[in-house]
Amino acid sequence: MLTPEDIRDLVRVLDSSSLEEFQVDMGGLSVTLRRHGARGDWTRESRVTRQPHVLEASQEADTREAAGEEKVSSGTGATTSSARREDVHPITPPLLGTFYRAPKPGAAPFVEVGAAVEADTVVGMMETMKMMSPVHAGVAGTIVEICVGDAEFAQPETALMLVEVRS
């Protein structure tokens, strides 16, 4: 418990220093003392470090999340091994995000396995922070595998599709 005497001591510490601001953290209590007169010229680097108090009701959501993650990781795991072949080029997203195979829901996919592509052919879309960006094939060749399903999440290093490079 902080007493008025403690506060007076803190003010004395600030007064005897050249500091503009002074913060004391102890046992869940935080006191900030600031000199008057620097009106409007303060910059604060503040942090809320309190741990969230998560209620039990979230158990069900946890299981859903775990199942979703499993699906994505199995998909990416399978592709990295086959992506090592030299004549096969993995198409990776420009940014991490959600991968879409078609320009809009219900529309035909941009490409299917067996499609011939040029380097600038659009093979899919990525949604990152509600913004869409096109995914280009990057090389000329033939799509031999589609590794990530529609509306699945992909990291920048994820192989979305594999292209057999045209020699």
Added chain:
Amino acid sequence: MSFRRMLVANRGEIAARVLRTCRALGIETVQAVSEADVLSVPARLADHVVVIGPGPSGASYLDVDAVVNAAVASGADALHPGYGFLSENADLARACGRHGVTFVGPSVAVLEAVGDKLSARDHAVAAGLPVVPGGQAGTPADAFEVAERVGYPLLVKAVGGGGGRGMKRVDAQEDLQRNLELAMAEADAAFGDPRVYIERYVVSGRHIEVQVLGDGDQVIHLGDRDCSVQRRYQKLFEEAPAPHLDDDIRSSLRAAATALAGQLRYRGLGTVEFLFDRARREFYFLEMNARIQVEHPVTEMVTGLDLVAEQIRVAEGHPLRLTQDDISVTGHALECRVNAEDWQADFRPSPGTVTAAAFPVGDHVRVDTHIQSDAAVPPYYDSLLAKVIVHGSNRDEAMAQMAHALRRCRIEGVATTLDLHRRLVEDDEMCLGGVDTMFFTRFLTRQESLSDATVGA
């Protein structure tokens, strides 16, 4: 009635903003979070946290069942939806009603009335609000009649079309015949329907909106805002009041907004958006937003009110605490939206982790944010990091304060639009004020030619 426990069904800065007012009002808080937001600032600020689903918003913040279940399971008696996500979703409001949770927002009937563009327009017309003049035509003779009424320039659109297809701009009467024949033939070929819709074209328009507050019986306005600085219909900078607006126009705008809200017997906070035609000095109703808006702080700065507190009060069933005479607008307020985007790379989004963050504090500056050192910027949600808000005794003073405040902002680890805003508030046209919705494109072109000149030198 007074709420005991509020579920905040949103994320980011607005969640932190709503939590702040709940705390001030003595309402216990439960923050709904996705798996990606468990360690976010709102989660740390709230009394309790409920995880409602995985990161992608379709499975969490946009999942009506997950949100309502979280409210019921946590014993909340009210739900604040923030903006975006499910904030204007009638299904959520209905589900809340079924489970005895008060939805902080307008009634289901009002959400449905203003949620649909055509129905909103009908209500606006019924309340006597002007809409963009236009009409349908099946024959060239009809079209000439409509064009006479609408005036030039005008737009000819295919009735069966959409997304700008088959749209033609006509600047003078002598061009109408030729364009009309072309448009009708194209419409017939493309959609099997030759009918066209003719609408007045606003060459230079400003986006001006009026904040309203109602208790289901009385309605007041809380002044206007100008949100004309936009990129691809996304607002970047807002201010209150709208600058360089004649008194008669301003009072007509405010009267129109309260007329619509009155007609709807509106209960809650709402915004009526207008397009102001600079050349004609006329305004037209665009839409009504039945929620708290991103830019509400500029209204709070000039009116001295806490809009979330007023919103909660009417949701609790209390009559309006204020009359129109209690509302006065003092000085000028500005807001910059700082986004996690690389504005020099076509505004490419920049998710990641913020390594360091520091914001200005002071008497005339306010920063609404959920960003601190080590905060995650997940790829699933919009890119808003912080809103920097200042209040000055006039617009010039506020612009100077904003320039100063932006210089004192520091966000590291992700690309941000901070530097873009620093340049924006130094722009001559911007400093003059009253810009139209095409301004931002002109401003960006000027910036590009500036950087080209630097490279050349």
